Amino acid sequence: MTYLRPTAFVDAPFGHDGKVARLAGGLCFFSAVEVLDGEGGAELVPVSAIDAMLDRLGEEARAAWANITAPRPPLTLGARTVRLDQPQVMGILNVTPDSFSDGGVHLDDPAAAGHAMAAAGAAIIDVGGESTRPGARAMWEGDEIERVLPAIAPLAAAGTAISIDTRKAAVMEAALAKGAAIVNDVSALTFDPRAAQVVAAAGCPVVLMHHQGSPDTMQDAPHYDRPVAIEVYDRLKARIDAAVAAGIDRAKIIVDPGIGFGKTVQHNLDLMNGLALLHGLGCPILLGASRKRTIGALAGEVPPQERLPGSLALALKGVEQGVQLLRVHDVPETVQALKIWRGLRDAALTPRRP
Incomplete structure (x- = not known):
C-alpha cells in the first residue's frame, strides 16, 4: 500500500x-x-x-x-454548526475522581465548568464519566451514566454542543437522549458490541480513536512492527470501514490518533511529526495531546497541572498540519493561542497590493 x-x-x-x-x-x-x-x-x-x-x-x-x-464538511450538532475549515477547540469535562490530570476537579458543579469552557470559546464540550488513563479499569455503566447526565442535561439545554466520551452503548444511549450530539469512543467502537448500532441509529458524528491494548495494560510494553503513523493509519482505516459497514455515515466519522494510548514517548513524538498522513483517510482529525505524559517526559517530569506550555506546543504542531479539532483541558489558553495562529494565517492569506 x-x-x-x-x-x-x-x-x-x-x-x-x-x-x-x-x-x-x-x-x-x-x-x-x-x-x-x-x-x-x-x-x-x-x-x-x-x-x-x-x-x-x-x-x-x-x-x-x-x-x-477535499474540504471537510461542517459538523451539525443539534442547533449548532461547527465549521471544520479552521481549527476548533473541544473542552475536556471529566466528571471522574481519578482522571490523570483533573480527577475530582469538576465533581461538585460540572455544568458550571462546562458553561465556563463554552464561554471561553470551546466549540464542543466532551463529557466523560470513566477514566481511561493508563492502568484504569472499566467501571459499571450505571455508575457512569449517573456521573455524566447531571452535566449533559443543563449544558445541552443551554445550547452547548456536547460530546459523550464513553465506550459503552448504554451510556451513549442515555447521553444522546439528554442532548449529547457526538460519541467519542476511545475504543473506536470495539469495546461494546452494541456501540456501532447505537451510533448508526442515532445518525450522530462519532470519534474513532486509535489504541493498542486496553487502559489497564496499554502502557505495559507498546510495540509497533512498522512506523507508528503507518500502523495507526491502517488501524483507523479498518475501523472506518467497519463503522461504514455498520451503517454509520462516513461523512460523520472523525479520527483520533490516540496520543498516549498504547504508545511510548518516542511513538507519540513520531506520530505527532507524521499527523498530516492521516488526512489521507478523508476524515476530520481530532488531537488529544493535552497534559499527556510525553510532555512530562520532555520537561523534567512536571506534573500534569503544570503542562500547559507543552500542551500548547503540541496543539500548534497539530494545527500546523491541518488538525481540525483540539481536545484540551485548558480552554481559554488554547483559544487564545489559536486566535494568534489565525491572525498569522489571515495576514499571510491577505494579498498585498503594490
Whole structure:
C-alpha cells in the first residue's frame, strides 16, 4: 500500500500556481508530498509533479490525494454548526475522581465548568464519566451514566454542543437522549458490541480513536512492527470501514490518533511529526495531546497541572498540519493561542497590493 503525507508547508499560495495544494479545505497549504511504502521507504514529490506521480502509483494513491485535498464538511450538532475549515477547540469535562490530570476537579458543579469552557470559546464540550488513563479499569455503566447526565442535561439545554466520551452503548444511549450530539469512543467502537448500532441509529458524528491494548495494560510494553503513523493509519482505516459497514455515515466519522494510548514517548513524538498522513483517510482529525505524559517526559517530569506550555506546543504542531479539532483541558489558553495562529494565517492569506 502507498501512503501520502503532505509536507513542505507554505504560508500562502500566492505566486505558486500549480506548485501548492490546500490541505483538507482548511488554512494550511503544502508544496510537497512524502510518498511512503509503509516499511520505511520514502520519496519526496513536489505538488507540481503530482499528476505524474498519481499516474504512476494508480487508484489507491489517487484516492488518498482526493481525500487530502477535499474540504471537510461542517459538523451539525443539534442547533449548532461547527465549521471544520479552521481549527476548533473541544473542552475536556471529566466528571471522574481519578482522571490523570483533573480527577475530582469538576465533581461538585460540572455544568458550571462546562458553561465556563463554552464561554471561553470551546466549540464542543466532551463529557466523560470513566477514566481511561493508563492502568484504569472499566467501571459499571450505571455508575457512569449517573456521573455524566447531571452535566449533559443543563449544558445541552443551554445550547452547548456536547460530546459523550464513553465506550459503552448504554451510556451513549442515555447521553444522546439528554442532548449529547457526538460519541467519542476511545475504543473506536470495539469495546461494546452494541456501540456501532447505537451510533448508526442515532445518525450522530462519532470519534474513532486509535489504541493498542486496553487502559489497564496499554502502557505495559507498546510495540509497533512498522512506523507508528503507518500502523495507526491502517488501524483507523479498518475501523472506518467497519463503522461504514455498520451503517454509520462516513461523512460523520472523525479520527483520533490516540496520543498516549498504547504508545511510548518516542511513538507519540513520531506520530505527532507524521499527523498530516492521516488526512489521507478523508476524515476530520481530532488531537488529544493535552497534559499527556510525553510532555512530562520532555520537561523534567512536571506534573500534569503544570503542562500547559507543552500542551500548547503540541496543539500548534497539530494545527500546523491541518488538525481540525483540539481536545484540551485548558480552554481559554488554547483559544487564545489559536486566535494568534489565525491572525498569522489571515495576514499571510491577505494579498498585498503594490
